[in-house]
Amino acid sequence: MILYGFWRSSATWRARLMLGLKGLAYEYRAVNLLENGGEQNRPDYVKRNPMRQVPLLELHEEDGTLLHIGQSLVIAEYLEERFPLPRLLPVGRAERARVRQIAETINSGIQPLANTAVRLYVRDVLGTDENAWCRHWIGGGLTAVEAMVQSNAGPFAFGDAPTLADVCIVPQLFHARRFGVDTDAFKTLSRIEKACYELDVFARAHAELQPDAPRATP
Ligand SMILES: N[C@@H](CCC(=O)N[C@@H](CS)C(=O)NCC(=O)O)C(=O)O
Numbered sequence: 001m002i003l004y005g006f007w008r009s010s011a012t013w014r015a016r017l018m019l020g021l022k023g024l025a026y027e028y029r030a031v032n033l034l035e036n037g038g039e040q041n042r043p044d045y046v047k048r049n050p051m052r053q054v055p056l057l058e059l060h061e062e063d064g065t066l067l068h069i070g071q072s073l074v075i076a077e078y079l080e081e082r083f084p085l086p087r088l089l090p091v092g093r094a095e096r097a098r099v100r101q102i103a104e105t106i107n108s109g110i111q112p113l114a115n116t117a118v119r120l121y122v123r124d125v126l127g128t129d130e131n132a133w134c135r136h137w138i139g140g141g142l143t144a145v146e147a148m149v150q151s152n153a154g155p156f157a158f159g160d161a162p163t164l165a166d167v168c169i170v171p172q173l174f175h176a177r178r179f180g181v182d183t184d185a186f187k188t189l190s191r192i193e194k195a196c197y198e199l200d201v202f203a204r205a206h207a208e209l210q211p212d213a214p215r216a217t218p
Contacts, residue, residue: 001026004045004056006033007210010111010171014072015055016210017167020201022083026057030212033116073107076164088164099158102148102165106172110141114175134179142176145169146186153188155195162196170196174207 003019003026005012019026031039031054039045040052049056049070057069057078069075080088089096112118114134123130149165152158157165173183173193184190196202207213 002029002058003027004029004031004048004058005054005210006031007213008207009033009054010175011053011072011107012055013171013174013205013207014167015057015075016205017170017201018072018076018079018088018164020205021086021088021162021167022079023086024079024083028211030210031056032212038116073103073164076103076167086161088167090158090163095152095158098148098152099163099165102145102157103168105141105145105148106168109144110138110172111175113137113141114179131179134175135181138172138176138179139181142172142181142183142186142189145172146189149188149192153192155192157192162199162202166192166196166202169193170202171207 001019001024003012003015005015005028007030031045033040033054038052040049040054045056046052048058048068051070053070055070055072055075057067057075059067059069061067069078076088089099114137119130119134122128122133149157149169154160156162157169169189170193173186173189176183183193197206
């Protein structure tokens with residue numbers, strides 16, 4: 001299995017967490033989104049993922065068929081079907097809907113508004129402060145997510161074990177801070193984040209620990 005990604009990409013971070021929580025081994029191939037015109041735009045990568053985004057999971061089906069799966073939540077569903085345990089989604093249908101609602105709110109209601117291509121457009125074409133733009137959309141979105149987790153949160157976003165909801169919340173909080181959102185204001189999300197980082201899988205998946213993350217010079 002090969003995971004194509006970028007150290008800071010929150011969607012790659014989600015895929016890293018899913019693979020980690022399921023205990024699956026994979027090779028990581030870094031795609032630098034910022035340099036050389038963005039390696040996601042290279043013809044060999046576009047052939048694999050026409051959307052020109054990370055993450056992308058490359059793997060073989062049991063019969064040898066080669067698969068390229070883009071979209072982190074589709075990766076989650078695929079992994080859940082093929083490697084059911086440990087679960088990323090709860091057993092009950094209604095509970096699964098709640099977890100998926102949190103994940104999808106982040107995936108389609110928050111993250112795309114602060115994506116690299118969008119931020120560059122806001123800054124370079126619209127001539128607007130892209131950090132203020134991101135703060136507005138991420139802050140508003142996380143206010144909704146904070147309300148969503150209230151009723152079912154245990155130590156984690158949904159009960160006693162991490163789910164797809166936590167997998168989406170943790171990277172989004174990192175990015176919220178990057179743009180100046182005061183994440184301490186989200187009391188339940190902050191508590192959930194702390195519980196997640198106490199797990200080795202979450203601690204190791206942090207963006208700044210990835211092999212393509214810039215290293216501080218001594
Ligand atoms: N919904 C997609 C989002 C993927 C996405 O937005 N990836 C970003 C990095 S987090 C990307 O590749 N951006 C490239 C660009 O904006 O040019 C997913 O969950 O995989």
